[in-house]
Amino acid sequence: MSVVLPGTLPGRRRRRPLTLLTLRAGGQARVRIGVALVVFMVALVLLGPLFAPHSPSAFVGLPFAPPSGHVLLGTDFLGRDVLSRVLWGGRSILELSLAAAGLGLALGTAIGLIAAYSQGLLDSLLMRGMDVILAFPAIVFALLAVATVGPKLWLLVIAVGLSHTPRVARLVRGASLDVVNRDFVYAVQAMGEPTRKILLGEILPNIAGPLLVETSLRITFSISLVAALSFLGFGLQPPAADWGLMINENQTGLTIQPWAVVAPILCIALLTIGTSLIADGLARALAGIDRAAES
Amino acid sequence: MTAAAHPLVRSASRWGRRALGFGLPGFVARRVLWGLLTLFLVSIVVFAATAVLPGDAARAILGRNATPAALAALRNQLHLGGSVFQEYSQWLSHFARGDLGVSLASRENVSTFLSHRVENSAFLMLLAAAIGFPLAIVLGAISARRRDSAFDHVSSIVMFVLAWLPEFVVAIVLVVVLGTTVFTVLPPVSFFPPGDPPWDHLKELVLPTLTLVIAVAPYTARMLRASLVEVLESDYVEMARLKGLSERTVVWRHAVPNALAPTIQVIALNFAYLIGGIVVVESVFNYAGIGSALVQAVQNRDVPVIQAITLLVAAVYVVLNIVADVAAILVSPRARTSLR
Numbered sequence: 001m002s003v004v005l006p007g008t009l010p011g012r013r014r015r016r017p018l019t020l021l022t023l024r025a026g027g028q029a030r031v032r033i034g035v036a037l038v039v040f041m042v043a044l045v046l047l048g049p050l051f052a053p054h055s056p057s058a059f060v061g062l063p064f065a066p067p068s069g070h071v072l073l074g075t076d077f078l079g080r081d082v083l084s085r086v087l088w089g090g091r092s093i094l095e096l097s098l099a100a101a102g103l104g105l106a107l108g109t110a111i112g113l114i115a116a117y118s119q120g121l122l123d124s125l126l127m128r129g130m131d132v133i134l135a136f137p138a139i140v141f142a143l144l145a146v147a148t149v150g151p152k153l154w155l156l157v158i159a160v161g162l163s164h165t166p167r168v169a170r171l172v173r174g175a176s177l178d179v180v181n182r183d184f185v186y187a188v189q190a191m192g193e194p195t196r197k198i199l200l201g202e203i204l205p206n207i208a209g210p211l212l213v214e215t216s217l218r219i220t221f222s223i224s225l226v227a228a229l230s231f232l233g234f235g236l237q238p239p240a241a242d243w244g245l246m247i248n249e250n251q252t253g254l255t256i257q258p259w260a261v262v263a264p265i266l267c268i269a270l271l272t273i274g275t276s277l278i279a280d281g282l283a284r285a286l287a288g289i290d291r292a293a294e295s
Numbered sequence: 296m297t298a299a300a301h302p303l304v305r306s307a308s309r310w311g312r313r314a315l316g317f318g319l320p321g322f323v324a325r326r327v328l329w330g331l332l333t334l335f336l337v338s339i340v341v342f343a344a345t346a347v348l349p350g351d352a353a354r355a356i357l358g359r360n361a362t363p364a365a366l367a368a369l370r371n372q373l374h375l376g377g378s379v380f381q382e383y384s385q386w387l388s389h390f391a392r393g394d395l396g397v398s399l400a401s402r403e404n405v406s407t408f409l410s411h412r413v414e415n416s417a418f419l420m421l422l423a424a425a426i427g428f429p430l431a432i433v434l435g436a437i438s439a440r441r442r443d444s445a446f447d448h449v450s451s452i453v454m455f456v457l458a459w460l461p462e463f464v465v466a467i468v469l470v471v472v473l474g475t476t477v478f479t480v481l482p483p484v485s486f487f488p489p490g491d492p493p494w495d496h497l498k499e500l501v502l503p504t505l506t507l508v509i510a511v512a513p514y515t516a517r518m519l520r521a522s523l524v525e526v527l528e529s530d531y532v533e534m535a536r537l538k539g540l541s542e543r544t545v546v547w548r549h550a551v552p553n554a555l556a557p558t559i560q561v562i563a564l565n566f567a568y569l570i571g572g573i574v575v576v577e578s579v580f581n582y583a584g585i586g587s588a589l590v591q592a593v594q595n596r597d598v599p600v601i602q603a604i605t606l607l608v609a610a611v612y613v614v615l616n617i618v619a620d621v622a623a624i625l626v627s628p629r630a631r632t633s634l635r
Contacts, residue, residue: 128329128333132333132336132337132340135333135337135609135612136337136608136609136612137567137570137574137608137612138571139571139574140570140574140589140605140608140609143589143590143601143605144341144344147345147596147601148345223461225461227463227464228575231575232578232590234593247463251467254467254471254476254483255476258471258476261471262471265468268464272459272460272461273459276455276456276459276460277452277455279459280452
């Protein structure tokens, strides 16, 4: 089978670019700040419950009580401790948005790869199908999904994941089109490799760079969308502790006890700023590598 | 799977080109035709999501204790009962004739219920666009002129972060800073009597407009900066500089008009993005537009309103995407010649 050694196939790019991309991105100050923010927020989400002074569902004071030594960030609209609820309330957003981003990336990558490799009728059908999802703004698509059977968490993941799918598929298809007609792909085809192996083993590694940038953007977008949906009341349902839901519930007390809204807002903001800084750095590093390769 | 195009598709696209003509008019005609087909598919998705999937939509809406008479009346109103195909075609033909049905929550005709909300949303979006896009063009041009300066670096990071912050985060931070807590200079909600024209309540519109400007201007500015940087490195700009023209004239007279062309595509796409943005922003500020109406309709399972708004939004979205595609073709000579 190995008449031609894999590393020596004509026109084949080695896998090193991904390491190079990560190194170049990591050299930028913005990426370091982004990574620090994300690590800090993820640690807060995962370890927060251990440090919560109260139970997230316990009534510890009057509604909208201002911060004091007993409740450091005051209480919410029912008199529960805001700090404890913030420390408990990030897990749902993180889990849901990562699951949705993962689903969207997997599905979009599969569709994009198959479309680019098959070309022809299957390509047209797949990409035209994607256009139908693209005809809705992501949030309207998610709301339409919620309208079917009501706010269920699995439905939220599927809806947000599907809204990512066409954007990922377009990117993957575009990047793969440059690769599918290279000589090394013809070479492995001639060796009789199964299509699945060609797609995952030969083409996918060659588009890993753009895909990594897209992954960071999709995670950022997922967090925004999931947080927005739970803010609108279509995510976790009361009495759950969830950042989006907290903002929704406590908005009426904004003038009396702003911390109940500002604390979860700050958490969502820091998390998305962190992921978007990483995405920006990765995109810059990728553009730099491409420019260097051209000249 | 073969690497070559399927013969059926090749002949179909050849047929399409022959039937609709070559060059730009043919491209626009094909694009519009495809837009119409997309909308047709969208209408199936919308109908399926709201009337078919949940089993019996009428029972889902009225609950378990509904009387048979009420169920029958609602089924009739939603064009249910009959085969799925009959239901759909009946619904679509009513829709196409402008009969959007009656809102289940407000008992109002959906078209009257939506008319002033469409006006409110359109005004908010146009206001945000009228402020946001010129601002983006100026910011992008300054960044490109002072490329790699401190201003450029700081503004590029700030803009990227602002562009990716969720709209409701920006909205509530603005409310806290300008509306309720730090300075109390602006109304924190944008509620006014229904039927009032929105331009009589400009003060209530400041915060939602500002939120939307922050949502779209940074991205547009970054795109303009990128295309302007490319133009500033081109030969004809070098020529203009060598003629001894001032840098200001070079940038604003020669470079910006050329970089603006690709920005039209970005503006069309960002306009489409604004439509998604108003859903959240209107809800935060309690502004009576189609975005907040959609959120309420989903909460109340108000099927006719959901159907009308999602289809309307999809239609506008498809049109804006066609505009973006045609603009992209118009401004890129390489893409233009490949149409032949």
